Amino acid sequence: MTARAQTSGEAGVLILAATPIGSLDDAPPRLAAELAAADVIAAEDTRRLHRLATAVGVPLRARVVSYFEGNEARRTPELVEALRAGQRVVLVTDAGMPSVSDPGYRLVAATVEAGIKVTAVPGPSAVLTALALSGLPVDRFCFEGFLPRKAGERAQRLRDLADERRTMVFFEAPHRLAASLDAMIAAFGDGRAAAVCRELTKTYEEVRRGPLGELAAWARDGVRGEITVVVGGAPVAAPDAADDAELARRVAAQVETGVSKRDAIAAVAKAAGIPKRVVYAAAVAKPD
Template identity: 75%
Template sequence: MSTDTPSAPHAPSAGLLILAGTPIGDVADAPPRLAAELAGADVVAAEDTRRLRRLTQALGVQTGGRVVSYFEGNEAARTPELVEALTGGARVLLVTDAGMPSVSDPGYRLVAAAVAHGVRVTAVPGPSAVLTALALSGLPVDRFCFEGFLPRKAGERLARLRETEQERRTLVYFEAPHRLDDTLAAMAEVFGAERRAAVCRELTKTYEEVRRGGLGELAAWAAEGVRGEITVVVEGAPAAAPGDLDPAELVRRVRVREEAGERRKEAIAAVAVAAGVPKREVFDAVVAAKNAAGKVPGDGKGLS
């Protein structure tokens, strides 16, 4: 169990780090406390100072303290400066472009450093694209996990998806619009084209859209081009009874693992464990598929 009182040798300071949620679209969704914190902070660290300026104008408030940029490119270098201000007693407010700091945005590095130096950390709760998309998706919400952005390279993306192939919880991802079709196609390949999902676009904005369907259907739709900020929600894996998967599905799962760089022997073993069937059953399915495709199968000597 941990609290804001650290076990580190640093003495607690009078400073305060505030993580403030900002609107993900509609500025009217800004937390009521946000305006007061913007006006009262000694330092406002913003992911984009120009967007901060537009936000303060929309809220009708002026920042009372110094404004500094804090984004991915300068996060490492600026963190010590902000920690110095905090340990000196400053009230530092951290805001990102949209949503809560630290959630696929700058913030974690500063929070960790503040905690290590005995600085109290609190938050102004606000809008969250993760929770909003999850609630709108129509998929189970009792258990879920957030996966953030997937890797850009195809092989790395398949490998990451493969790690969650049997995840029972609902999965939530962020994705760039120009990569959405490739990501949905990869998801359909790993999870199956019929796995239910929802693509949530431009949440709380004028052109908000929630598109629901199977991953294969959504991939075909996205191939036509999609704009805006995207959150993807994917149904978790069904609970399959041992031996419940047909041979074609076993073969598909082996193929996905092989294409992600895994050796066939390891892929067969992993699929067998996940499906709750003997390795020989998976191997035989792979051999049968090769025969059906008119290819010469291996002799099976590599299977153990």
């Protein structure tokens, strides 16, 4: 795409408005002001928008349209035309910043392509809130969003992250949490430090910290609410950091997810920072 400068002229402006991730008391004053000044409000859930507007004391005078995963491709051109016509369009999702694991990226890209101004109302973020509460290193981190739903794809994604040194942040659905933590154990080992953050800023907020093995055991009883998982980055391992029994266990855990023994050995060796021959020797020394 050719580089474009953001211009205003007669065009309108797109405002990405962050909304509270839990307590509506976290809504910033500017959010109320932008909702009141909007010509069009595109909302992931229009019912939630009306509850939010009531909570912040704003009577909605704007045209309200739905904008969610199922209709964003069709609705984006309509919203860009409204912007071209000089209208002020506010985009809100159910919680947090639009386009971060929520609808919005397609509209932002189309608005930027049209040379129309895009700005944001900053606000609560589940990613940063969970990261700060986790107790894990925050100087370098990466956001991985939701893991794939299919077990094989999820295992592959995590194997790709096995040697990631930065702290990792994931979103997860409560009914898939236990399976995802088990897959993380297969990829990272059960001793990797992590935190499960549940219902952030809500009445029943809970942050569980500990090694992945302990968190997975806890999650098997069932967990409810909005979930954010924070996992420590891979340690810089010395060649002898894991004994043969531990290396064999890691290989076996990968094989149990459907990975070939050869690929499992390669993944464990890469994560541990040791030669594949060392992991191979440990794996073959223990009977299957």
